[in-house]
Amino acid sequence: xxxxxxxKAGTAHSTHIANRRKMSSxxxxxxxxxxxxxxxxxxxxxxxxxxxxxxxxxxxKPTLYxxxxxxxxxxxxxxxxxxxxxxxxxxxxxxxxPSERMLAIMEDILGLMQSHPGxxxxxFEHYRELPEEQKDIIQEKRAQFxxxxxxxxxxxxxxxxxxxxxxxxxSFQIFGACIWAYQWYIPxxxxxxxxxxxxFYSQMMEGIxxxxx
Numbered sequence: 001x002x003x004x005x006x007x008k009a010g011t012a013h014s015t016h017i018a019n020r021r022k023m024s025s026x027x028x029x030x031x032x033x034x035x036x037x038x039x040x041x042x043x044x045x046x047x048x049x050x051x052x053x054x055x056x057x058x059x060x061k062p063t064l065y066x067x068x069x070x071x072x073x074x075x076x077x078x079x080x081x082x083x084x085x086x087x088x089x090x091x092x093x094x095x096x097x098p099s100e101r102m103l104a105i106m107e108d109i110l111g112l113m114q115s116h117p118g119x120x121x122x123x124f125e126h127y128r129e130l131p132e133e134q135k136d137i138i139q140e141k142r143a144q145f146x147x148x149x150x151x152x153x154x155x156x157x158x159x160x161x162x163x164x165x166x167x168x169x170x171s172f173q174i175f176g177a178c179i180w181a182y183q184w185y186i187p188x189x190x191x192x193x194x195x196x197x198x199x200f201y202s203q204m205m206e207g208i209x210x211x212x213x
């Protein structure tokens with residue numbers, strides 16, 4: 001191998017290490033959470049150790065423990081980050097119509113399948129493994145998001161955009177369609193997440209049956 005190649009490779013490696021050392025505490029925590037979510041998704045939460053996470057990131061295990069005391073803390077962080085993202089985007093009152101808000105909610109949920117696939121699987125498959133106190137916190141936030149969706153449906157019924165449907169049942173229908181997608185969604189598949197969201201939305205609003213004469 002030419003000497004110049006070795007020097008360049010060594011320089012690039014040194015630069016990478018230097019850049020990592022400059023990471024803020026928040027950026028490093030995000031890096032740990034994102035990598036752990038992918039590991040929990042591919043290798044299962046129960047079989048992934050703190051050492052596995054540290055190795056995947058390229059940091060020493062004591063450094064990892066500086067940010068998170070346990071694997072359970074990382075699991076809680078994954079749950080919190082996902083639900084807080086949705087709450088932050090939809091808890092604020094909007095001037096959009098109920099139908100526009102509903103489409104935005106469905107696009108955001110399905111969009112997370114593309115941007116945070118590991119987070120989504122962890123969020124729905126490993127909730128029971130949270131400690132009870134943390135489980136209660138996440139459950140409360142989940143309930144808050146369901147209330148947001150139910151309020152959008154309620155507003156749509158009042159405005160005449162939606163039929164007079166069962167609010168709770170309709171919210172379950174929406175969550176069932178959008179959330180279960182993490183089981184089959186392929187990020188680089190035939191349809192993008194927003195295209196799936198629009199098809200789901202159209203089918204919810206219009207149904208799939210033709211009018212009978």
